[in-house]
Amino acid sequence: MPAVSAARGRPTSNGAGQKRRAGRPSAAVLDKSGITAAALELASRKGYEGLTMAALAKVLDVAPSALYNHVASKQDVLLLVEDHLMSLVDVSAFAAGNWEDAVRTWAWSYRNVFAEHTPLIPVIAVLPVTDAPQTLAMYETVSKGFSDAGFPQERIVPAIVALESFIFGSAYDVTAPEDIFESGSMADATPYFTAAVRSSARDADPSGGRAEANAQELGRPADTAFRMGLEALISGLGALRGR
Amino acid sequence: MPAVSAARGRPTSNGAGQKRRAGRPSAAVLDKSGITAAALELASRKGYEGLTMAALAKVLDVAPSALYNHVASKQDVLLLVEDHLMSLVDVSAFAAGNWEDAVRTWAWSYRNVFAEHTPLIPVIAVLPVTDAPQTLAMYETVSKGFSDAGFPQERIVPAIVALESFIFGSAYDVTAPEDIFESGSMADATPYFTAAVRSSARDADPSGGRAEANAQELGRPADTAFRMGLEALISGLGALRGR
DNA sequence: TCTAATAAATGAATGACATTCATTTAGTGG
């Protein structure tokens, strides 16, 4: 009955570093959900460079090798985290509203969740949904939403994949440095591009000149590009519905 | 004059493993372009797991530490490779044809190049264009294409970024296993999704039943999704042009 | 022309990791 150990207080760290002696403890210290939670917390706090098996073990107050009784590899840990994050993606709008609004809500939420976790994106690309119940649940809700909206069966998966591809790519874009497009010394050689960069930077400020804190939020270049692409996809894909 | 050493025959590997003695050699053995070429060749032949500094040094017939006289880090090597790949992206269609066709050609080419090199995608996301002349050249051509097509200045960069995000995400999708969406034992719990997956797999064969070798090429699920998303983006973004 | 600085190589550490293995202890099924 793992429920007992899970319900017990202070699941990690037994306070004053009294070390556990070797051998199986009476109550199991580790389980997948604890590992997942600790990994997520660690990644959020220290970034993915800080998410090492040793650091994870330390948070959980075990020896690193103990982790391997519960996961096969570090990749496995990332899979657990990834699937957990999928449960944070907001699919609620597919229940009620119209398709356009539902896709908008879902896509923004999806991008925002993974923008903080881009190192997981390569993991997702190879992850069979069988091993990822939360991921599967998300796909089910979204698929139903597309079906209800009148999408022909055979176009549902490609349409979702196209949106997801855009979302993952856009999540990376969020992490890019603001000045990534500064051409510096080469500016003379690239007049069109340089002008375009200047002009988009100006336009990105929604306050029309009163550039303050909101320049970070509403005016983030990544948000402008995401909005533009998403609206294009919504209208273009929406046209594929059978009325 | 590095041209001399570059023009010399057998630039890598001095045949019968006679080792170079310590100290600076009369003719430089390494330079950035040689390192780039060797890294690309190694990655293509062995994959990115095989691209280690030690393996790279071996191909170039030097000690691993010698590489650090020319690049600051492995990340630096990836940057060199990445920028080189950008020169392989086909931007030629922006010179002549109409905007839609040019974007189509460019996007397919871009995706196909990076589908083989997805480990570089996280690198690109952080790479300032200043350090990447080929990348900058590509942006210049594309920007000019958008400008000539009547795009307002301030919308050019966001539109390109949106397309690029979709392209990078789609490049990952190409690498995904074909059966990634097989829900297996959970199929009962996800009827809509399962039906959609079945149906799209059937539809992916463009020969309408005569499934042969082309099922791999034209009918790849990733291609269907890419085509669908790209056409949606082209028509959606195209609408933003000022006539 | 000598000489100091710099460039470019070698080879031997270093340190961070993930992962494995032998060992110990504790439940569990027959």
Add this chain to the structure above:
DNA sequence: CCACTAAATGAATGTCATTCATTTATTAGA
């Protein structure tokens, strides 16, 4: 009661990228 399995510890291992001291060659300046 006993063999088996599960879950810990702690001590390797092996693979990496990276650094450092050292050696040799080229080059710029006096």
